[in-house]
Amino acid sequence: MSSSGGPQGPDGEGGTGDRPEPGATRPPDGRGYDANQFGRARAMTVFSPVRPWYRPPGGVLSLRVVFTVGRAVTGGKSKIRQLSFIHFARWVIIRRFPDHGQPRDPVRRPLLMFESNYNGTFDQYIDAFSYILTRGMTAIWGTSYGFPGPLPVTPFKRYIRGNEFTVDHYYSAYPAATTTMIKSALALREPLRAFNLRAATLDPTQFAAEYRKLLTRAQDDL
Amino acid sequence: MRTVKRLAVLHDVARTVGAAWPTRGGGSRSGRSYAVTLLTPVRPESAHDLAAHLRGLGRGEDSPLAKLPYVHFARWLVIEQLKTDWPGAPVPPPRLQSPYLLFTVSLTAPDEEHVRRREDRYVERLPESFLHELRSRIPSDVDAIWGHCVGYPGTGDAEAFVHYLAQSQIETALFHVGYPDVTVDEVRRALRLREQLIDFARDHQDERDPSRLQQAYLQESPTWLPSS
Numbered sequence: 001m002s003s004s005g006g007p008q009g010p011d012g013e014g015g016t017g018d019r020p021e022p023g024a025t026r027p028p029d030g031r032g033y034d035a036n037q038f039g040r041a042r043a044m045t046v047f048s049p050v051r052p053w054y055r056p057p058g059g060v061l062s063l064r065v066v067f068t069v070g071r072a073v074t075g076g077k078s079k080i081r082q083l084s085f086i087h088f089a090r091w092v093i094i095r096r097f098p099d100h101g102q103p104r105d106p107v108r109r110p111l112l113m114f115e116s117n118y119n120g121t122f123d124q125y126i127d128a129f130s131y132i133l134t135r136g137m138t139a140i141w142g143t144s145y146g147f148p149g150p151l152p153v154t155p156f157k158r159y160i161r162g163n164e165f166t167v168d169h170y171y172s173a174y175p176a177a178t179t180t181m182i183k184s185a186l187a188l189r190e191p192l193r194a195f196n197l198r199a200a201t202l203d204p205t206q207f208a209a210e211y212r213k214l215l216t217r218a219q220d221d222l
Numbered sequence: 223m224r225t226v227k228r229l230a231v232l233h234d235v236a237r238t239v240g241a242a243w244p245t246r247g248g249g250s251r252s253g254r255s256y257a258v259t260l261l262t263p264v265r266p267e268s269a270h271d272l273a274a275h276l277r278g279l280g281r282g283e284d285s286p287l288a289k290l291p292y293v294h295f296a297r298w299l300v301i302e303q304l305k306t307d308w309p310g311a312p313v314p315p316p317r318l319q320s321p322y323l324l325f326t327v328s329l330t331a332p333d334e335e336h337v338r339r340r341e342d343r344y345v346e347r348l349p350e351s352f353l354h355e356l357r358s359r360i361p362s363d364v365d366a367i368w369g370h371c372v373g374y375p376g377t378g379d380a381e382a383f384v385h386y387l388a389q390s391q392i393e394t395a396l397f398h399v400g401y402p403d404v405t406v407d408e409v410r411r412a413l414r415l416r417e418q419l420i421d422f423a424r425d426h427q428d429e430r431d432p433s434r435l436q437q438a439y440l441q442e443s444p445t446w447l448p449s450s
Contacts, residue, residue: 035277038281041295049316067249067395071396084400086400087294087295087328088255088328088398088400090259091394092392093395097322098261098262100373100386100390102320103320105318109312111316115297117328145312146310147310162307163305168273168276168299169281169298169299170295170297171285171293171296173288173294173406173410174294174409175282177409177413182413186408186412188416188419192419196443199439200440205432208432215419219420
């Protein structure tokens with residue numbers, strides 16, 4: 001088993017791949033590491049059964065409306081964009097299991113699957129979700145059985161933990177990087193390219209001033 | 223006459239709602255990014271072996287998934303049974319008749335503006351283009367994993383293989399992409415460049431003479447530019 005993951009900690013640097021950070025989810029299956037974590041990346045996989053359409057707030061029908069609105073609201077206005085520690089996340093409604101000849105699995109209650117790839121700890125993640133996306137969480141998980149509401153946060157964490165799965169294999173293409181580091185690095189590309197083109201033509205004082213400006217930008221997230 | 227008008231209004235409302243409704247596959251794609259979500263039934267007697275196999279795979283660069291260039295994040299998970307041991311769970315609790323293998327991937331396809339025919343582009347052929355890539359790049363790993371699943375045809379027959387996994391795809395309702403339309407390669411190069419600039423700053427932090435600083439920068443920065 002390789003341990004080629006990146007450094008640890010929500011945003012700090014240093015350390016090695018598989019060692020869990022303080023407060024990390026403990027492995028429930030006896031593995032020597034937290035399987036939901038690789039480097040700085042963490043996996044969350046949650047399945048929850050959805051109430052029928054005739055029970056408020058309306059089951060899958062209500063979810064479809066919420067997700068349609070969610071898809072229409074993109075860019076800076078989207079609240080989920082404010083949660084800067086999420087790389088990729090998805091919500092999936094499972095109304096049938098693919099049929100490959102196995103014993104039939106009739107889905108009497110649709111399942112809502114949530115998966116996230118994030119950095120930071122489970123507690124930080126759920127805290128931010130609860131306080132920033134309070135209404136969104138209620139609109140989405142309010143259709144699921146047993147959802148206690150996003151606030152207070154402790155019962156909500158218990159609910160997510162109760163429905164969360166530990167993955168068997170988790171992969172990140174850049175385990176050492178947080179979303180903040182990635183966004184900062186991407187935003188640096190153009191200014192750095194422009195600076196490099198002009199660096200030779202600037203007088204030393206100008207050069208030093210612009211260099212410092214660039215450096216501040218690059219180190220924003222350190 | 224009034225009935226006809228009412229029917230026309232209803233027709234318009236239905237069309238408007240229909241247009242806003244998520245179409246099949248619509249939610250799995252966001253720009254050039256795509257959410258693959260595959261659920262395949264596992265033979266009950268194989269569930270433990272499959273889970274053990276997945277846990278034994280190399281991690282990071284040693285993972286077979288590292289051979290797939292457009293994959294940002296991915297996971298495999300054997301679901302033996304749903305979790306229902308929490309307050310408020312439905313009664314009777316939902317039970318699965320078979321274990322299932324969940325495979326999810328978050329990927330971003332390359333910019334293929336140069337490919338003239340839109341339908342030939344990787345992103346337009348998803349998820350099939352990705353499934354073909356699974357088959358061609360890591361066939362033995364794929365067979366060792368999905369070989370535990372019911373009805374799996376193997377990688378030998380390309381069409382049957384792609385059809386099997388495409389039939390296992392569940393569409394995403396809402397997909398969040400933290401950095402839209404940026405490929406894995408672009409993320410890695412941007413991180414590398416930022417790291418090189420920071421390393422330079424660290425190495426020259428005591429340099430107080432702007433002229434010597436500029437000279438050092440002009441000498442060193444061309445060596446890191448190829449990764450930009």
